[in-house]
Amino acid sequence: MINYDELMAREFPVIAHSYTIKDTILYALGLGLGTDPLNPAHLRVTYERAEGFGALPAMVNVIGYPGFWAIQPDTGLTWQKILHGEQSLTLHAPLPAEGTLVSQTKITGIIDKGEGKGALIYSERAMTDQATGTLIATVSSTSFARGDGGFGGPSGPVKSVQPMPEGEPEVSYDFRTPEGAALIYRLSGDFNPLHADPAVAAQAGFKRPILHGLCTLGVASWSITQALAAGDFAALKHLELRFTSPVYPGETVRTEMWRDGAEVRFRARVVERDVVVLNNGLARLG
Known part of the structure; x- marks a missing residue:
């Protein structure tokens, strides 16, 4: 069972994640880019000599990740029933094509939805450029711990959902x-x-x-x-x-x-x- 105070205070190691241009290209290839190798847009993220080459902003999702920490017995979580519910990323500065980012993860909130209804776990990871100290990105996640409701924690505030427009997309x-x-x-x-x-x-x-x-x-x-x-x-x-x-x-x-x-x-x-x-x-x- 979740111990609210202990999980909120959980300490995560500081991670210095070094990556190269090869890793940057591999990330883009993993999305499926490069399937049109004559397309300049594809080459800008898959060929290091292409004009305007750089790292895709969404690559911050795979940098400095602390691993599947919920599987550790001391978390009190039923890790087999955890789903990735939401994700957000904010770029504060351009992501370098290669370098070392220092990341720090923290849990920012735990919501008890009730017995049999699960729990929401909000976490946040900040990444700074080791060479300059510049804050590069903040990545936030919501995990839905389906098997862990009813531990006596707070029932809110729950993160609001972005509304969707009506009608056909533009x-x-x-x-x-x-x-x-x-x-x-x-x-x-x-x-x-x-x-x-x-x-x-x-x-x-x-x-x-x-x-x-x-x-x-x-x-x-x-x-x-x-x-x-x-x-x-x-x-x-x-x-x-x-x-x-x-x-x-x-x-x-x-x-x-x-x-x-x-x-x-x-x-x-x-x-x-x-x-x-x-x-x-x-x-x-x-």
Whole structure:
């Protein structure tokens, strides 16, 4: 069972995560970029000599990650029943194409939804450039601990959900994920066998390995900048969303967008199954 005070005070190690241009390119390839090798937009994130080469902002999701800490016995969590519910990222400065970022993770809130209803765990990770001390990014996550409600913790405040506009989207952008996307994306740090092993996927109730949710997030972030920022991937300054359904590698992700100045409301659906996989999305461009 969750001990609220102990979990809120949990200390995470400071992580110095060094990465190279090779890692930056590997992350982009894991999203499925590079499948159009003559496209200058693809080359800007997959070929180090391309004009304007740089790191995709969503790559901050895989830098300085403290690992699946919920599996540790002292957390009191039923780790087998934890789902990744929400994710957000904010870029305070451009992400260098290579370097070392120092990250610090902390738990910012735990919500008790009640016995049999689970708990929400809010966490935040700040990343600074080791060489300059510049704050580069803040990444926040919401985990849904389905088996851990009823521990006597606070029932709020619960993070509000971004509203979605009514009517048809103003802009849509389709991106077909490669069949082998999950096998490449996992090399950026998430080695959960659910994304590679057909037997493990079957045990979890899926017909085959699924794509990482953060990979789908990366696809959506790319799609937004291609559709609304003239292909300038560095224009993305903030992104937040809810995960609502998994994607199978090889499926087409359609990102649907409504723009209001620098803000973009969005969702994403799998075209082949007409299933919304990301929802309540908000992006800010700058």
